[in-house]
Amino acid sequence: MSSKLSNLSKADVLHQFHPYTDARLHEEVGPLVITRGEGVYVFDELGRRYLEAMSGLWSVGLGFSNERLIRAAEAQLRTLPFYHLFSHKSHVSSIQLAEKLIELAPVPMSKVFFTNSGSEANDTIVKLIWYRSNAAGKPAKKKIISRAGGYHGVTVVSASLTGLQGIHRGFDLPLPGFLHVSYPHLYRFGLPGETEEAYADRLAAELEDLIQKEGPETIAAFYGEPLMGAGGVIVPPRTYWEKIQKVCQRHDILIVADEIICGFGRTGNMFGCETFDIKPDIMVVSKQLSSSYQPIAAVLINDRVFQPIAEQSHDFGGFGHGLTGGGHPVACAVSLENIRVIEDENLVEHARHMGHRLHTALTSMTDHPLIGEVRGCGLVAGVELVIDKAEKTALPEKGKLGREFITRAHSNGIIFRGIYDTIAICPPLISTSSEIDELIEKFGRTLDDVSRALG
Missing domain, CATH: 3.90.1150.10 (Aspartate Aminotransferase, domain 1)
Structure with a gap:
């Protein structure tokens, strides 16, 4: 361990188990300890x-x-530091944030469900999809297709959506029913002389072949980031999303857009769906939703998704899913102010x-x-x-x-x-x-x- 490490760092080595870190190597090298941040800079x-x-x-x-976000958090803490959304309860900041997200959505959406993280949100989406298939009388329509190289989180279900071997190894993942099509990266996987459009054709044909092999009646959704982030910052080839969506539409397969990295301006539009002309049935947002000043994520669903779920929840006497901190008032207040800053500036x-x-x-x-x-x-x-x-x-x-x-x-x-x-x-x-x-x-x-x- 480096002699330059402070007592704080040594305690960290002894007591913290770090994500995405070689635990044995960490015992030797210790962490880079960040103590404060200012604008685009951080300080160790x-x-x-x-x-x-x-x-x-x-x-x-x-x-x-950012002072506006700090003040928003403080004001909410002094007014209502916590409340929940269970059993017909709500609070002002969650109501306002849901309304704002519906207003901003690039396609018509109906409802917003809040979680604490993107992984939890993607886990929630899979449960919603399965619940909806049961409600619609299609219990076999449960399989979900995502992409090799895609990143959707690290819970058991969201890690199964993710197409990176590094988060599957040692965990017995992915679970059954989670299928993956090719990594859409022309530089690495295009054929000699293949154009972007021809590559997109080949990828769409691969998706069609997988759907036919598995049976269209078994495929519930196609999952993807507009632009892949943790898979290596992969921009889809021209016409890719247009062709993928046509395949899904033919077979009544929901489109889920994971906007966790792309959302709120990152791709040069408010959402990556606008940049790549995606018309999703379900969207998930997190990260820049609050600039990560508070842990929060949101699932947006359209009416096509919501109505069967609502009917079944009525038949069952309730929708059996929720998180204590989902839609936390402080996180919602900070997110609202974060969006205002993005718009104001x-x-x-x-x-x-x-x-x-x-x-x-x-x-x-x-x-x-x-x-x-x-x-x-x-x-x-x-x-x-x-x-x-x-x-x-x-x-x-x-x-x-x-x-x-x-x-x-x-x-x-x-x-x-x-x-x-x-x-x-x-x-x-x-x-x-x-x-x-x-x-x-x-x-x-x-x-x-x-x-x-x-x-």
Whole structure:
């Protein structure tokens, strides 16, 4: 363990079990302890400043220490610090937030159900889908199709939706009834000379084939992020969503849009569904809903989904699902104020402009020997690192090149996220031109540091 670690850090090593962390390695290296945040920057226990180029976990859209969000939380704590939504109860902030989300939704939605996290929300959606199929007299229509590389959470059900082996290994996942189609990444999986449109055709045909193999009467929903986040910042090929939706419509399969990363301006529109022309039956939002100042997520369902569920809940005398903290008044109040700030400061359009600046600069660096592909849209990007551009290969150990980059980035005062050998970039929506330029300068400096280290 490093002698530079404080007593706080040593206690952390002894007593905390960290998510997405090599527990044995953590005992040796300890954590980077962040003690405060200000705007787009965070500071560690030694006072070192880092540009937070991942918005924490894709989520702190308004940056750190936003006074309007702090005041909203304080005011709600002083008025009604907690109440629940069970058994015909409610409170003002949850009512107002649900109304606002219905107003903002890119397609007509009917109802909003609140949870504490995106994983819980996706777990809830699967239960809603199963409940609806039973209510509609279609008990066999329960299977759900998502994508390899998709990320939808880590509860037992949401991890089964997720298409990443790293969260399946050792957990006996995915559960039966969760099916996965191909990762929609042309750079990695397109055939030689294949266009985006032809690749989209092939992926739509694959979905059709799987539905026919399993039986259309058994498939309840298709699940996807408008733009994949944790799977490597994957932008779908042109016409992909149009063709996928046509397949689902033919077979009465619900479309679920996971907007947890894409929502509230990240892709240059309020929702990723607008960016990629998706018309979902169900949406889930979280992360930038409150800029992660409070834990909250929301499930939006249309009337087609709601009506059978409502009827069955009436027959049963109640809907047997809910969470103590779902729709927490403080989380709802902060989320409402967060949305007001996004609207008042025109941050969706700002993200579109800053995103153009970010992507123009990253694209100009593609001749660098370590860059295989630059991808993304709005204020989210992925840069895939390679050693051999022609073969699209990195170091023999998958992820080692990405880890080397992240370590050196910390030394340069910036925090990115390594998704194996892809460097994810997701700066706060409030980022200024000069802060985007600083991000680019430090990204380039880190690339050169890694090149020199590789010899």
